[in-house]
Amino acid sequence: MASGTSKRSEKKKNKKNPKPNQSWRTAETADRHELYELSVQNVEGEVELVQQFFSDLGEGVCSRIREDFCGTGQFSAAWAKSDPSRSAVGVDLDAEVLEWGRGKLEERLDEETQNRVELLEGDVLQVTGNPVDAVLATNFSYYLFKTRSELKNYFMTARKHIRPGGIFIMDAYGGSESFEEQEEERDLDGFIYVWDQNHYNPITGDVINHIHFRFPDGTEMNKAFTYEWRLWTLPELQELLLEAGFRSVNVYWEGTIEEGDEEGEGDGEFKQTRVGEACQGWIAYLVAQP
Numbered sequence: 001m002a003s004g005t006s007k008r009s010e011k012k013k014n015k016k017n018p019k020p021n022q023s024w025r026t027a028e029t030a031d032r033h034e035l036y037e038l039s040v041q042n043v044e045g046e047v048e049l050v051q052q053f054f055s056d057l058g059e060g061v062c063s064r065i066r067e068d069f070c071g072t073g074q075f076s077a078a079w080a081k082s083d084p085s086r087s088a089v090g091v092d093l094d095a096e097v098l099e100w101g102r103g104k105l106e107e108r109l110d111e112e113t114q115n116r117v118e119l120l121e122g123d124v125l126q127v128t129g130n131p132v133d134a135v136l137a138t139n140f141s142y143y144l145f146k147t148r149s150e151l152k153n154y155f156m157t158a159r160k161h162i163r164p165g166g167i168f169i170m171d172a173y174g175g176s177e178s179f180e181e182q183e184e185e186r187d188l189d190g191f192i193y194v195w196d197q198n199h200y201n202p203i204t205g206d207v208i209n210h211i212h213f214r215f216p217d218g219t220e221m222n223k224a225f226t227y228e229w230r231l232w233t234l235p236e237l238q239e240l241l242l243e244a245g246f247r248s249v250n251v252y253w254e255g256t257i258e259e260g261d262e263e264g265e266g267d268g269e270f271k272q273t274r275v276g277e278a279c280q281g282w283i284a285y286l287v288a289q290p
Protein backbone atom coordinates (compact mmCIF):
# COMPACT_ATOMS: atom_id res chain seq x y z
CA MET A 1 0.00 0.00 0.00
CA ALA A 2 1.34 3.38 -0.95
CA SER A 3 2.29 6.02 1.58
CA GLY A 4 -0.55 8.32 2.54
CA THR A 5 -3.39 5.88 1.90
CA SER A 6 -5.89 5.28 4.64
CA LYS A 7 -6.06 1.99 6.46
CA ARG A 8 -8.31 1.63 9.40
CA SER A 9 -9.90 -1.57 10.47
CA GLU A 10 -11.73 -0.08 13.47
CA LYS A 11 -11.45 -3.67 14.67
CA LYS A 12 -14.08 -4.30 12.01
CA LYS A 13 -17.28 -3.67 13.81
CA ASN A 14 -20.55 -3.50 11.89
CA LYS A 15 -20.58 -0.61 9.49
CA LYS A 16 -24.32 -0.72 9.00
CA ASN A 17 -26.17 2.50 8.33
CA PRO A 18 -28.96 3.32 10.75
CA LYS A 19 -32.20 2.15 9.18
CA PRO A 20 -35.25 4.40 9.43
CA ASN A 21 -36.98 2.03 11.85
CA GLN A 22 -33.91 1.85 14.11
CA SER A 23 -34.53 5.09 15.90
CA TRP A 24 -35.32 3.55 19.27
CA ARG A 25 -32.02 4.71 20.69
CA THR A 26 -31.79 8.20 22.13
CA ALA A 27 -29.20 9.84 24.38
CA GLU A 28 -31.57 9.40 27.29
CA THR A 29 -32.42 5.74 26.82
CA ALA A 30 -29.15 4.34 25.45
CA ASP A 31 -26.63 2.52 27.61
CA ARG A 32 -23.09 3.81 27.08
CA HIS A 33 -21.45 0.48 27.86
CA GLU A 34 -23.64 -1.31 25.34
CA LEU A 35 -22.86 1.32 22.71
CA TYR A 36 -19.13 1.04 23.48
CA GLU A 37 -19.23 -2.72 22.94
CA LEU A 38 -21.18 -2.29 19.71
CA SER A 39 -18.79 0.36 18.40
CA VAL A 40 -15.34 -0.62 19.53
CA GLN A 41 -15.14 -4.29 20.24
CA ASN A 42 -14.98 -7.35 18.03
CA VAL A 43 -14.33 -10.00 20.64
CA GLU A 44 -14.90 -13.06 18.45
CA GLY A 45 -12.26 -11.74 16.01
CA GLU A 46 -9.94 -11.11 18.93
CA VAL A 47 -10.39 -14.67 20.25
CA GLU A 48 -9.19 -15.91 16.86
CA LEU A 49 -6.23 -13.54 16.93
CA VAL A 50 -5.18 -14.74 20.38
CA GLN A 51 -5.28 -18.33 19.07
CA GLN A 52 -3.19 -17.29 16.06
CA PHE A 53 -0.62 -15.41 18.15
CA PHE A 54 -0.34 -18.26 20.61
CA SER A 55 0.12 -20.92 17.97
CA ASP A 56 2.85 -18.75 16.37
CA LEU A 57 4.72 -17.82 19.53
CA GLY A 58 3.42 -19.66 22.59
CA GLU A 59 4.33 -23.08 23.92
CA GLY A 60 1.76 -25.64 24.97
CA VAL A 61 -1.89 -24.72 25.16
CA CYS A 62 -3.45 -21.33 25.77
CA SER A 63 -6.24 -21.97 28.27
CA ARG A 64 -6.15 -19.29 30.91
CA ILE A 65 -5.88 -15.63 29.99
CA ARG A 66 -5.84 -12.41 31.96
CA GLU A 67 -7.56 -9.40 30.41
CA ASP A 68 -6.03 -6.25 31.91
CA PHE A 69 -8.22 -3.09 31.75
CA CYS A 70 -11.12 -5.46 31.04
CA GLY A 71 -13.94 -2.90 31.27
CA THR A 72 -17.17 -4.84 30.72
CA GLY A 73 -15.19 -8.09 30.41
CA GLN A 74 -16.69 -8.87 27.04
CA PHE A 75 -13.48 -10.43 25.76
CA SER A 76 -13.10 -12.60 28.87
CA ALA A 77 -16.65 -13.89 28.36
CA ALA A 78 -16.01 -14.63 24.68
CA TRP A 79 -12.78 -16.42 25.52
CA ALA A 80 -14.46 -18.72 28.06
CA LYS A 81 -17.35 -19.35 25.66
CA SER A 82 -15.02 -20.31 22.82
CA ASP A 83 -13.87 -23.57 24.46
CA PRO A 84 -14.85 -25.48 27.63
CA SER A 85 -11.19 -25.77 28.65
CA ARG A 86 -10.72 -21.98 28.67
CA SER A 87 -10.97 -19.54 31.54
CA ALA A 88 -10.36 -15.84 32.02
CA VAL A 89 -9.72 -13.30 34.70
CA GLY A 90 -10.48 -9.67 33.91
CA VAL A 91 -9.04 -6.79 35.93
CA ASP A 92 -10.35 -3.25 36.05
CA LEU A 93 -10.29 -0.38 38.54
CA ASP A 94 -13.82 0.76 37.86
CA ALA A 95 -16.46 -0.90 40.05
CA GLU A 96 -19.32 0.50 37.97
CA VAL A 97 -18.21 -0.99 34.65
CA LEU A 98 -17.39 -4.31 36.35
CA GLU A 99 -20.85 -4.48 37.90
CA TRP A 100 -22.37 -3.89 34.46
CA GLY A 101 -20.12 -6.60 33.02
CA ARG A 102 -21.00 -9.10 35.76
CA GLY A 103 -24.69 -8.56 35.05
CA LYS A 104 -24.03 -9.20 31.36
CA LEU A 105 -22.13 -12.43 32.08
CA GLU A 106 -25.42 -13.96 33.17
CA GLU A 107 -26.98 -13.03 29.81
CA ARG A 108 -24.01 -13.99 27.70
CA LEU A 109 -22.99 -17.30 29.28
CA ASP A 110 -24.56 -20.43 30.74
CA GLU A 111 -23.86 -21.15 34.39
CA GLU A 112 -20.96 -23.52 33.83
CA THR A 113 -19.19 -21.02 31.54
CA GLN A 114 -19.80 -18.15 33.96
CA ASN A 115 -17.81 -20.11 36.54
CA ARG A 116 -14.79 -19.87 34.24
CA VAL A 117 -14.82 -16.05 34.20
CA GLU A 118 -13.77 -13.85 37.08
CA LEU A 119 -13.99 -10.05 36.91
CA LEU A 120 -11.76 -8.52 39.57
CA GLU A 121 -11.80 -4.96 40.83
CA GLY A 122 -8.21 -3.85 41.15
CA ASP A 123 -5.19 -2.05 39.78
CA VAL A 124 -3.29 -3.96 37.09
CA LEU A 125 -0.10 -2.95 38.89
CA GLN A 126 -1.22 -4.54 42.17
CA VAL A 127 -3.25 -7.60 41.27
CA THR A 128 -1.80 -10.96 42.27
CA GLY A 129 -2.60 -14.51 41.16
CA ASN A 130 -1.07 -17.54 39.47
CA PRO A 131 0.72 -16.96 36.16
CA VAL A 132 -1.52 -17.32 33.11
CA ASP A 133 -0.91 -18.47 29.52
CA ALA A 134 -1.51 -15.01 28.06
CA VAL A 135 -2.01 -11.47 29.36
CA LEU A 136 -3.91 -9.05 27.13
CA ALA A 137 -3.84 -5.25 27.24
CA THR A 138 -6.12 -4.11 24.43
CA ASN A 139 -8.08 -1.12 23.25
CA PHE A 140 -4.87 0.86 23.86
CA SER A 141 -5.65 1.08 27.58
CA TYR A 142 -1.99 0.92 28.63
CA TYR A 143 -1.44 4.28 26.84
CA LEU A 144 -2.60 5.77 30.15
CA PHE A 145 0.94 5.17 31.45
CA LYS A 146 2.54 8.34 30.21
CA THR A 147 6.21 8.01 31.07
CA ARG A 148 8.77 5.40 30.08
CA SER A 149 9.29 4.40 33.70
CA GLU A 150 5.55 3.96 34.38
CA LEU A 151 5.01 1.94 31.23
CA LYS A 152 8.11 -0.18 31.81
CA ASN A 153 6.89 -0.88 35.33
CA TYR A 154 3.54 -2.06 33.94
CA PHE A 155 5.28 -4.28 31.37
CA MET A 156 7.48 -5.79 34.11
CA THR A 157 4.38 -6.47 36.23
CA ALA A 158 2.54 -8.08 33.30
CA ARG A 159 5.57 -10.24 32.54
CA LYS A 160 5.56 -11.65 36.07
CA HIS A 161 1.99 -12.86 35.52
CA ILE A 162 2.79 -14.87 32.40
CA ARG A 163 4.04 -18.45 32.66
CA PRO A 164 7.18 -19.49 30.74
CA GLY A 165 6.03 -20.23 27.16
CA GLY A 166 3.11 -17.80 27.47
CA ILE A 167 2.65 -14.50 25.65
CA PHE A 168 1.78 -10.84 26.23
CA ILE A 169 -0.59 -9.27 23.69
CA MET A 170 -1.19 -5.56 23.15
CA ASP A 171 -2.76 -3.50 20.43
CA ALA A 172 -1.49 -0.12 19.28
CA TYR A 173 -2.72 2.56 16.90
CA GLY A 174 -0.99 5.24 14.90
CA GLY A 175 -0.52 6.74 11.46
CA SER A 176 -0.29 10.31 10.24
CA GLU A 177 -3.93 11.08 11.14
CA SER A 178 -3.46 9.95 14.73
CA PHE A 179 -1.45 13.14 15.31
CA GLU A 180 -4.29 15.32 14.08
CA GLU A 181 -7.11 16.87 16.06
CA GLN A 182 -10.14 15.57 14.22
CA GLU A 183 -13.45 13.74 14.56
CA GLU A 184 -14.33 10.58 12.74
CA GLU A 185 -17.90 9.28 12.53
CA ARG A 186 -19.26 5.83 11.82
CA ASP A 187 -22.91 4.99 11.27
CA LEU A 188 -23.80 1.94 13.32
CA ASP A 189 -26.93 0.16 14.45
CA GLY A 190 -29.28 3.06 15.16
CA PHE A 191 -26.59 5.46 16.34
CA ILE A 192 -23.45 7.25 15.22
CA TYR A 193 -20.15 6.55 16.92
CA VAL A 194 -17.78 9.52 17.02
CA TRP A 195 -14.05 9.14 17.71
CA ASP A 196 -12.92 12.61 18.71
CA GLN A 197 -9.15 13.14 18.73
CA ASN A 198 -9.67 16.30 20.67
CA HIS A 199 -6.20 17.31 21.70
CA TYR A 200 -2.62 16.42 20.79
CA ASN A 201 0.47 17.92 22.38
CA PRO A 202 3.49 17.30 20.16
CA ILE A 203 5.89 18.19 22.96
CA THR A 204 4.75 15.48 25.39
CA GLY A 205 2.91 13.14 23.00
CA ASP A 206 -0.17 13.48 25.22
CA VAL A 207 -3.57 13.06 23.59
CA ILE A 208 -7.10 13.53 24.83
CA ASN A 209 -9.64 11.42 22.95
CA HIS A 210 -13.39 11.32 23.51
CA ILE A 211 -16.09 8.96 22.34
CA HIS A 212 -19.45 10.59 21.65
CA PHE A 213 -22.64 8.90 20.49
CA ARG A 214 -25.23 10.68 18.32
CA PHE A 215 -28.76 9.49 17.72
CA PRO A 216 -31.32 9.70 14.94
CA ASP A 217 -33.58 11.99 17.02
CA GLY A 218 -30.78 14.60 17.14
CA THR A 219 -29.74 13.93 20.74
CA GLU A 220 -26.13 13.28 21.69
CA MET A 221 -24.29 11.49 24.46
CA ASN A 222 -21.33 13.85 24.62
CA LYS A 223 -18.02 12.58 26.06
CA ALA A 224 -19.47 9.16 26.89
CA PHE A 225 -15.84 8.10 27.37
CA THR A 226 -12.67 10.18 27.67
CA TYR A 227 -9.11 8.90 27.44
CA GLU A 228 -6.06 10.86 28.47
CA TRP A 229 -3.19 8.98 26.95
CA ARG A 230 0.31 9.26 25.62
CA LEU A 231 0.43 8.34 21.95
CA TRP A 232 3.22 5.76 22.05
CA THR A 233 4.97 4.67 18.86
CA LEU A 234 5.79 1.10 17.90
CA PRO A 235 9.60 1.51 18.21
CA GLU A 236 9.21 2.95 21.72
CA LEU A 237 6.92 0.10 22.74
CA GLN A 238 9.21 -2.59 21.36
CA GLU A 239 12.23 -1.09 23.11
CA LEU A 240 10.41 -0.78 26.43
CA LEU A 241 9.15 -4.37 26.28
CA LEU A 242 12.71 -5.60 25.79
CA GLU A 243 13.95 -3.33 28.59
CA ALA A 244 11.20 -4.79 30.80
CA GLY A 245 12.73 -8.22 30.31
CA PHE A 246 10.72 -9.74 27.47
CA ARG A 247 13.03 -11.87 25.33
CA SER A 248 11.34 -11.08 22.01
CA VAL A 249 8.75 -8.71 20.63
CA ASN A 250 6.85 -9.31 17.41
CA VAL A 251 4.70 -6.83 15.53
CA TYR A 252 1.64 -8.04 13.63
CA TRP A 253 0.62 -5.67 10.85
CA GLU A 254 -2.76 -5.69 9.16
CA GLY A 255 -3.30 -6.55 5.49
CA THR A 256 -5.13 -4.24 3.10
CA ILE A 257 -8.34 -4.67 1.11
CA GLU A 258 -7.17 -4.32 -2.46
CA GLU A 259 -10.43 -3.58 -4.28
CA GLY A 260 -14.11 -2.75 -3.89
CA ASP A 261 -15.91 -0.22 -1.67
CA GLU A 262 -13.47 -0.70 1.18
CA GLU A 263 -10.30 -0.55 -0.91
CA GLY A 264 -7.35 0.67 1.13
CA GLU A 265 -8.90 -0.29 4.47
CA GLY A 266 -7.59 -2.95 6.83
CA ASP A 267 -8.70 -6.51 6.04
CA GLY A 268 -8.64 -7.82 9.63
CA GLU A 269 -5.77 -10.27 8.87
CA PHE A 270 -2.63 -9.65 10.91
CA LYS A 271 0.79 -10.99 9.95
CA GLN A 272 4.19 -10.78 11.61
CA THR A 273 6.49 -8.41 9.79
CA ARG A 274 9.36 -5.96 10.30
CA VAL A 275 8.09 -3.56 7.60
CA GLY A 276 4.87 -1.57 7.98
CA GLU A 277 3.28 1.07 5.77
CA ALA A 278 3.04 4.83 6.20
CA CYS A 279 -0.77 4.82 6.36
CA GLN A 280 -2.99 7.60 7.62
CA GLY A 281 -4.38 5.30 10.31
CA TRP A 282 -3.43 1.80 11.41
CA ILE A 283 -3.98 -0.69 14.19
CA ALA A 284 -1.28 -3.27 14.96
CA TYR A 285 -0.66 -5.92 17.61
CA LEU A 286 2.51 -6.47 19.61
CA VAL A 287 3.13 -9.94 20.96
CA ALA A 288 5.96 -10.35 23.45
CA GLN A 289 7.52 -13.53 24.86
CA PRO A 290 8.65 -13.48 28.51
Ligand SMILES: C[S@@+](CC[C@H](N)C(=O)[O-])C[C@H]1O[C@@H](n2cnc3c(N)ncnc32)[C@H](O)[C@@H]1O
Pocket (backbone or CB within 6 Å): 041, 068, 069, 070, 071, 072, 073, 074, 091, 092, 093, 094, 097, 122, 123, 124, 125, 138, 139, 140, 141, 144, 227
Ligand atom coordinates in the same frame (compact mmCIF):
# COMPACT_ATOMS: atom_id res chain seq x y z
C1 LIG B 1 -10.08 2.01 27.15
S1 LIG B 1 -11.01 1.27 28.48
C2 LIG B 1 -10.93 -0.35 27.88
C3 LIG B 1 -11.93 -1.22 28.43
C4 LIG B 1 -11.85 -2.65 27.92
N1 LIG B 1 -10.53 -3.13 27.62
C5 LIG B 1 -12.70 -2.81 26.76
O1 LIG B 1 -12.21 -2.97 25.67
O2 LIG B 1 -13.93 -2.75 26.93
C6 LIG B 1 -9.84 1.39 29.79
C7 LIG B 1 -10.23 0.68 31.09
O3 LIG B 1 -9.07 0.63 31.94
C8 LIG B 1 -9.47 0.78 33.28
N2 LIG B 1 -8.28 1.17 34.05
C9 LIG B 1 -7.62 2.33 34.04
N3 LIG B 1 -6.52 2.28 34.84
C10 LIG B 1 -6.48 1.03 35.36
C11 LIG B 1 -5.59 0.35 36.25
N4 LIG B 1 -4.50 0.95 36.75
N5 LIG B 1 -5.87 -0.93 36.57
C12 LIG B 1 -6.97 -1.54 36.09
N6 LIG B 1 -7.84 -0.94 35.22
C13 LIG B 1 -7.61 0.32 34.87
C14 LIG B 1 -10.59 1.79 33.22
O4 LIG B 1 -11.43 1.70 34.35
C15 LIG B 1 -11.30 1.40 31.91
O5 LIG B 1 -12.37 0.52 32.15
